[in-house]
Amino acid sequence: MSALPQVHVALLHHPILNRVGEIVTTGVTNLDIHDLARSSRTYGCAGYWIVTPIAEQRAMVSRITAHWRDGDGPGLHPQRAEALSLARVAATLDDVVTAVTDEAGARPRLVGTTARLERATVGYDDLAAELATPGAAPALLLFGTGWGMTAATLAACDMILPPIAASAGRTGYNHLSVRAAAAIVLDRLLGQRR
Amino acid sequence: MSALPQVHVALLHHPILNRVGEIVTTGVTNLDIHDLARSSRTYGCAGYWIVTPIAEQRAMVSRITAHWRDGDGPGLHPQRAEALSLARVAATLDDVVTAVTDEAGARPRLVGTTARLERATVGYDDLAAELATPGAAPALLLFGTGWGMTAATLAACDMILPPIAASAGRTGYNHLSVRAAAAIVLDRLLGQRR
Numbered sequence: 001m002s003a004l005p006q007v008h009v010a011l012l013h014h015p016i017l018n019r020v021g022e023i024v025t026t027g028v029t030n031l032d033i034h035d036l037a038r039s040s041r042t043y044g045c046a047g048y049w050i051v052t053p054i055a056e057q058r059a060m061v062s063r064i065t066a067h068w069r070d071g072d073g074p075g076l077h078p079q080r081a082e083a084l085s086l087a088r089v090a091a092t093l094d095d096v097v098t099a100v101t102d103e104a105g106a107r108p109r110l111v112g113t114t115a116r117l118e119r120a121t122v123g124y125d126d127l128a129a130e131l132a133t134p135g136a137a138p139a140l141l142l143f144g145t146g147w148g149m150t151a152a153t154l155a156a157c158d159m160i161l162p163p164i165a166a167s168a169g170r171t172g173y174n175h176l177s178v179r180a181a182a183a184i185v186l187d188r189l190l191g192q193r194r
Numbered sequence: 195m196s197a198l199p200q201v202h203v204a205l206l207h208h209p210i211l212n213r214v215g216e217i218v219t220t221g222v223t224n225l226d227i228h229d230l231a232r233s234s235r236t237y238g239c240a241g242y243w244i245v246t247p248i249a250e251q252r253a254m255v256s257r258i259t260a261h262w263r264d265g266d267g268p269g270l271h272p273q274r275a276e277a278l279s280l281a282r283v284a285a286t287l288d289d290v291v292t293a294v295t296d297e298a299g300a301r302p303r304l305v306g307t308t309a310r311l312e313r314a315t316v317g318y319d320d321l322a323a324e325l326a327t328p329g330a331a332p333a334l335l336l337f338g339t340g341w342g343m344t345a346a347t348l349a350a351c352d353m354i355l356p357p358i359a360a361s362a363g364r365t366g367y368n369h370l371s372v373r374a375a376a377a378i379v380l381d382r383l384l385g386q387r388r
Contacts, residue, residue: 019271031225035371042358042374044365077213079369164236167386171238175273176377177229180236183374184381191378192361 005131006046006104006138007190009182010096011036013052015153016146026145028057033064033087034080035179036143041083043186046104046138048086049096058089093142093153100140108140112157113185115148115174120162124188127159131189141189143182161185199325200240200298200332201384203376204290205230207246209347210340220339222251227258227281228274229373230337235277237380240298240332242280243290252283287347290334298332305335306351307379309342309368314356318382321353325383335383337376355379 011032014025028050040048050061068074068084090096100108111127114120130136142149142157154160164184165174176184205226208219222244234242244255262271262278284290294302305321308314324330336343336351348354358378359368370378 035374038369038371039374041367042362042365042370044362079367082367083369164381164385168236168238168381168384171236173235173273173276175232175277176236177232177373179371179373180229180233180377183370183377184385187358187362187378187381190362191358 005136006100006108007044007131008047008049008096008100008108008138008140009036009040009045009143009186010049010051010090010093010140011143011145011178011182012093012149012153013050013054013057013145015150016144017148017150018146021147023150024146025053028052028061030064032145032179033061034084036182037083037087038080039179039183039186040086043190045086045186045190047088047100049088049090051090051093051096053091055091058091061087061089096140100138104138106137108138109158110156111139111141112149112154112160113141113143113163113181114154114160115163115165117163117166119154119160122159122161124161124185127161128189141185143178143185145178199330200294200302201238201325202241202243202290202294202302202332202334203230203234203239203337203380204243204245204284204287204334205337205339205372205376206287206343206347207244207248207251207339209344210338211342211344212340215341217344218340219247222246222255224258226339226373227255228278230376231277231281232274233373233377233380234280237384239280239380241282241294243282243284245284245287245290247285249285252285255281255283287336294332294334300331302332302334303352304350305333306343306348306354307335307337307357307375308348308354309357309359311357311360313348313354316353316355318355321355322383335379337372337379339372
């Protein structure tokens with residue numbers, strides 16, 4: 001086992017809340033594939049999972065990552081290809097947990113993110129310190145698309161981080177893109193500011 | 195004058211380096227308009243400037259922001275409308291500096307961002323402390339698209355932040371999206387982690 005824990009990122013497209021609180025499946029976007037792969041690669045994550053029950057969308061993601069692995073991508077944009085090599089697809093969160101458990105040799109702790117302060121159970125600094133501890137268990141960071149993860153998904157998490165907006169400034173505005181939110185969470189947990 | 199300095203964000207589309215070091219004009223993308231507006235709003239920035247010499251692209255940005263201000267946008271997505279209200283266009287960086295100077299009552303300090311460590315002149319924590327000082331001058335944070343700002347633009351900056359990758363982890367990978375990089379820089383400078 002390596003000194004530092006494996007950290008995986010998962011972007012969930014189902015079950016997801018929509019604007020009025022209904023449970024929906026959101027569409028996979030090309031930009032989310034690229035942006036979160038690049039952020040995950042920058043912070044040394046072991047894997048980036050795009051989770052959708054829609055088989056056609058998983059096939060689309062696989063075609064895109066194959067282009068960057070085998071097509072013209074690597075020659076023109078080697079750094080892009082390197083990031084995309086982290087991207088993998090799964091039909092459900094359970095499938096991701098199973099795959100990461102197989103790969104890491106231990107069940108990952110599920111770390112949820114939410115825009116609701118009252119659900120938070122762990123602070124950024126505390127989790128960052130834990131992730132920097134040799135021998136710590138692997139972690140799987142969950143990000144929701146749309147209007148966020150369901151209460152049931154959050155209830156299945158081992159810990160939940162506070163919303164970024166609660167510590168973002170003095171604005172009370174709480175509507176970051178998932179691309180921005182994931183980058184900030186990775187920097188707070190895995191960045192080395194000094 | 196308010197207790198805290200006005201912080202503005204500018205996304206530059208010219209002059210910009212391309213993959214082989216030539217000076218080009220990059221295209222404005224809809225997603226950059228939205229994502230950086232939402233991040234700027236979250237961190238309490240006073241303005242978000244989209245800078246391009248191409249008049250048609252400035253007109254496109256103005257149409258998009260007008261939709262969110264006056265069209266169907268505000269009713270369906272009030273938070274999106276609120277963020278987009280920060281977005282403004284300018285033909286050149288000089289025009290932004292002039293406008294911010296007029297608005298803030300003092301010339302903003304130009305804060306550059308770069309992927310090259312050797313150019314850095316100020317650390318995140320030092321600048322964050324300065325921005326938190328009552329009576330500090332306004333600041334204009336510059337982000338490049340494409341392969342980044344030119345040496346001449348960086349030379350005109352009052353200070354330059356280190357690349358995020360230098361403190362991102364243990365990876366040496368240095369190819370974040372500008373959407374992710376801007377979010378992380380805002381969080382490091384204006385976020386309140388504790």
